[in-house]
Amino acid sequence: MVARRPETPSQTGGPYVHIGLAPKQAGFDIFDNNFGNVLVDEDTPGERITLEGRVFDGSGTPVRDVLIEIWQANAAGKYAHPGDTQDKDRDPSFRGWGRTGGDFDTGAYTFDTIKPGPVPGRNGSTQAPHVLMVLFARGINVGLHTRLYFDDETAANAADPLLTSIEWEVRRNTLIATRSERDGKAVYTFDIRLQDTPDGGRETVFLDI
Template sequence: MNQWNFQELHETASQTGGPYVHIGLLPQQAGVDVFEHNFNNMLVNDQTAGQRIRLEGQVTDGLGLPVRDVMLEIWQADAQGVYPSQADFQDKQADPAFRGWGRAGADFKTGLWSFDTIKPGSVPGRKGSIQAPHINLIIFARGINLGLNTRVYFEDEAEANAKDLILNSIEWEPRRQTLMAKREQRGDDVVYRFDICIQGEHETVFFDI
């Protein structure tokens, strides 16, 4: 019988998501063309049902400076509140023209990131509850050992937000506001602004997932 000497096993050194995260995961943004099909920030096409929106913002550090080498991913339900995944057991058909997942890098000069998507519908929650429309978002960047998970809610969904169990588990109202995307109308385009603060007085709420 083999005997393991666990004293010889040492903890693996931790690593952060960078500084070369774009070369491996968003090579086109780094000027490297290696993938036949590149991941991007476009979740919709001309056949996608629902209200077309743009989600955009900046990630800032504790000093309020934009983080310009950050990468973000989002995962969301379609306009009917159905995730395009076998893990969604609702008796509804997911929109075949909606991808539900996207990846974007911040602009190297401005730190601005964006996704072209649709406003999601409400999805079932725990104990028969209904979750307010939201988008799941995760952040990767150098200096971050584990991805930072958060949620994007919509300020113009006040009634649904008031009933959301996860959102209302955050006791302090100013902290809840860090998860609210602000609606803007730019001509015919609907834009939701969602700025993320990694640390400091106005730190965004992150979830331990």
């Protein structure tokens, strides 16, 4: 007979998540190489874009202690990872991964990156350009995974295997970032809602990974 053991108690990611994962933002300059929100340098090919937004709780209040990580393919649609064996060039000037916290006053987050190319999906399908995101904060036991797609990729989005697996359009739309222009640069705004909010905002689709 196998003895049953009690579950190990869980903890949420906070309230001091920044000190361990993004210490410079919290005022602790302790690492020689700080992970940040800039994924590119002056040599990185592709369209330069800014990703920005806020994370809201169920009351519609911005979550100011959230930590967000992103990873994405480069402009050619190749990840900076040895597991991506596509016959495409890997871009040494593109990190492909970033981390930042929400602003302590406004809750806003930003990333400076490039627009990714499409990547292969399962069974010969093609995934629309997208950015993978994971959130950590107080009250969240396990990181919340989601995706950011681009509203000017209509045809690609319509064929994306993940987006088309979401039954309701109103739910699919929670994964679409809205493009605007600022100082000659493309800006995509992507707000994330942990629950439905009083202003009518729908809970963002999160992925079971």
